[in-house]
Amino acid sequence: MSPDGAPAHPRLQLDEYLSLPVRLSIVAALARVDDAEFAAVRDAIEVSDPVLSKQVGILEGASYVSTRKGYVGKRPRTWLSLTDEGRAALRRHLTALHTLIDGL
Amino acid sequence: MTNAPSPESHPSLDEQLRAAEAGDSGGARIARSAGLAGARYAAIMATLVALYLLVVVYIYPRDILWLNIVATAVFVAGMLGTCVTYGRRRSASGLGWSRRYSVGFALSALTFGLGMALLDLMDSRTAWLWIPYAAVTALPLLAAGLMRSDR
Numbered sequence: 001m002s003p004d005g006a007p008a009h010p011r012l013q014l015d016e017y018l019s020l021p022v023r024l025s026i027v028a029a030l031a032r033v034d035d036a037e038f039a040a041v042r043d044a045i046e047v048s049d050p051v052l053s054k055q056v057g058i059l060e061g062a063s064y065v066s067t068r069k070g071y072v073g074k075r076p077r078t079w080l081s082l083t084d085e086g087r088a089a090l091r092r093h094l095t096a097l098h099t100l101i102d103g104l
Numbered sequence: 105m106t107n108a109p110s111p112e113s114h115p116s117l118d119e120q121l122r123a124a125e126a127g128d129s130g131g132a133r134i135a136r137s138a139g140l141a142g143a144r145y146a147a148i149m150a151t152l153v154a155l156y157l158l159v160v161v162y163i164y165p166r167d168i169l170w171l172n173i174v175a176t177a178v179f180v181a182g183m184l185g186t187c188v189t190y191g192r193r194r195s196a197s198g199l200g201w202s203r204r205y206s207v208g209f210a211l212s213a214l215t216f217g218l219g220m221a222l223l224d225l226m227d228s229r230t231a232w233l234w235i236p237y238a239a240v241t242a243l244p245l246l247a248a249g250l251m252r253s254d255r
Contacts, residue, residue, distance in 0.1 A: 025130060032131035033138050036196035040137070044130030072192050 013096035015089050017062045022047060022055050027064060027082060027090050035068070035081035056080060064089055138196035139252060145190040146205060146249025150242035152182045153212050157219055157238045161229055198252065208248025215241045 018024045025045040030036060036044075042052045059065040064086030068079040082090070156179045163175050219237055 029131035029134055032135035032199065034197040034199055034201055036134050036138070037194075040134050040195035041130075044134050046130075 010096045010099035013092060013099075015093040015096075017059060017064060018089060018093040020055070022051060023059055024090075024093070026052070026055055026059060026080075027086055030065065030080060030082040031087060031090055033081075035079045038078040038080060041080055059086065062086075062089075134196045135198055138194070138198040138201070141190065141194050141196075142198055142201050142205070143249040145186060145194075146208065146245050148186045149183065149209070150212065150245035150249070152179060152186070153216060153245065154238040154242040155179075157216055157241050158234060160220065161223060161234045165229070204248045204251055205245075208244040208246075211244035212241055215244065 018027060022045070025047075026041060029041055029044050038049075038052065038056075042049060045052075047055075056065055056067065060067060063083055066081050066083050068081070070077055070079065156175075159175045159179070164172055219234075219241060222237075
């Protein structure tokens with residue numbers, strides 16, 4: 001809320017972590033599943049391994065995404081999933097975006 | 105964390121909306137592939153459970169030891185093989201998949217158990233009863249594979 005009691009500008013509701021398109025893409029992709037393999041997310045949002053790895057690290061630091069490592073045979077695999085906090089943040093961020101473009 | 109991204113350090117609203125759209129189509133692709141893999145897995149398990157019920161009804165009473173052993177071994181190997189293959193190949197799990205599959209499997213197992221009790225009570229092996237009953241046994245697993253959830 002602003003000092004005069006009016007609702008704060010929706011821009012202020014945008015989530016800092018989700019303001020980067022790649023991070024928003026990762027979170028939006030993970031919102032549709034319980035978990036997804038690293039490679040599946042990489043291919044779906046069309047980024048390179050290092051880019052995805054770096055951005056997932058940042059989202060993990062914000063507790064928006066959790067990772068689980070495992071093996072299939074001898075091949076290492078990483079599974080990504082969206083936390084409840086990440087899901088709530090995405091919902092808030094999208095609501096703010098919709099409010100910003102409302103009426104266009 | 106602040107909730108106020110500065111205009112200098114962040115992409116434009118336009119870019120964000122484009123990203124959201126791209127992320128959504130990527131997510132839809134992952135969810136579709138997870139849904140297909142889950143449905144295929146559940147359908148194979150449902151078929152195996154239904155077939156095994158028919159094996160128990162029609163093959164076991166013949167008391168041919170080697171046939172019983174082979175039938176059981178094929179069933180167990182089929183279940184294990186399906187589980188392992190699904191685990192190796194899956195690249196994602198749809199929303200609520202684990203819970204849905206567990207419930208479906210438990211209901212199919214329960215129906216299977218009731219079928220065994222019914223078989224003991226009636227000692228009847230008429231096809232008009234047991235073939236539909238096998239289909240009913242498979243239904244919860246099939247439903248688990250076909251259902252989708254939104255959160």
